[in-house]
Amino acid sequence: MILSLEVRLSLSCEGCDSGVPVNGPVPQVKCARCMEVTQLSGEHGWNKLLPGSLFVSAARSLKPGETLRPENKRVNLSATLRFPPCPTCGEAHDTRRAKLALVKGTPLTCKCGGQSVLQPVPSAFQACHPSVRGFVDAEVYEAADTGAAVSGGPVVMQCMKCQATLPVDGTKRLVECSYCTARNYLPDDLWLALHPAPKRESWFVLFDGGEVLDGLQR
Ligand SMILES: [Zn+2]
Ligand SMILES: [Zn+2]
Ligand SMILES: [Zn+2]
Numbered sequence: 001m002i003l004s005l006e007v008r009l010s011l012s013c014e015g016c017d018s019g020v021p022v023n024g025p026v027p028q029v030k031c032a033r034c035m036e037v038t039q040l041s042g043e044h045g046w047n048k049l050l051p052g053s054l055f056v057s058a059a060r061s062l063k064p065g066e067t068l069r070p071e072n073k074r075v076n077l078s079a080t081l082r083f084p085p086c087p088t089c090g091e092a093h094d095t096r097r098a099k100l101a102l103v104k105g106t107p108l109t110c111k112c113g114g115q116s117v118l119q120p121v122p123s124a125f126q127a128c129h130p131s132v133r134g135f136v137d138a139e140v141y142e143a144a145d146t147g148a149a150v151s152g153g154p155v156v157m158q159c160m161k162c163q164a165t166l167p168v169d170g171t172k173r174l175v176e177c178s179y180c181t182a183r184n185y186l187p188d189d190l191w192l193a194l195h196p197a198p199k200r201e202s203w204f205v206l207f208d209g210g211e212v213l214d215g216l217q218r
Contacts, residue, residue, distance in 0.1 A: 118133075
């Protein structure tokens with residue numbers, strides 16, 4: 001039977017301890033504060049972020065709408081047994097629709113015609129959780145995403161040494177003055193204004209509950 005967990009997940013940055021949202025089955029995340037990149041493998045692998053015991057508890061004893069919050073110092077996780085809502089009418093999808101979508105390779109389709117795209121499972125995630133069948137509303141990793149998307153208008157800042165205007169464009173945190181060549185480190189609040197921290201958003205993990213429980217008996 002196909003079950004669905006609504007997941008909210010973040011981990012503590014190794015570099016600065018601030019929370020870094022993990023909004024999908026991505027291979028890495030980047031801290032918006034210190035720009036440290038954490039690879040989601042090994043120590044931060046998907047078997048650590050979403051432990052196998054989570055899927056077992058969900059399949060065995062969780063009731064619809066109930067939430068699990070496993071204790072973990074470095075990981076902030078809540079998982080609720082809940083299907084994603086139809087984007088058109090808001091009614092929750094169900095296990096029958098999910099099964100149909102998986103068999104046919106189509107989006108989850110509501111009786112109102114609204115559809116939720118079922119996202120494929122990356123191989124690194126699959127290796128940790130073979131019972132997972134797909135995702136809804138998850139962030140998808142794009143290798144070309146440099147994370148340098150700068151928000152807002154131009155920022156004016158003066159060189160700490162000679163007061164000349166600095167060329168701040170958000171691509172570098174250490175900015176060299178074109179007059180006196182002093183190097184200016186942009187303060188936290190300015191840097192965060194240029195690179196707004198992403199929020200922790202929920203995504204849905206669809207998995208085969210029967211397969212999870214079968215796996216225990218082998
Ligand atoms: Zn950090
Ligand atoms: Zn609908
Ligand atoms: Zn200067």
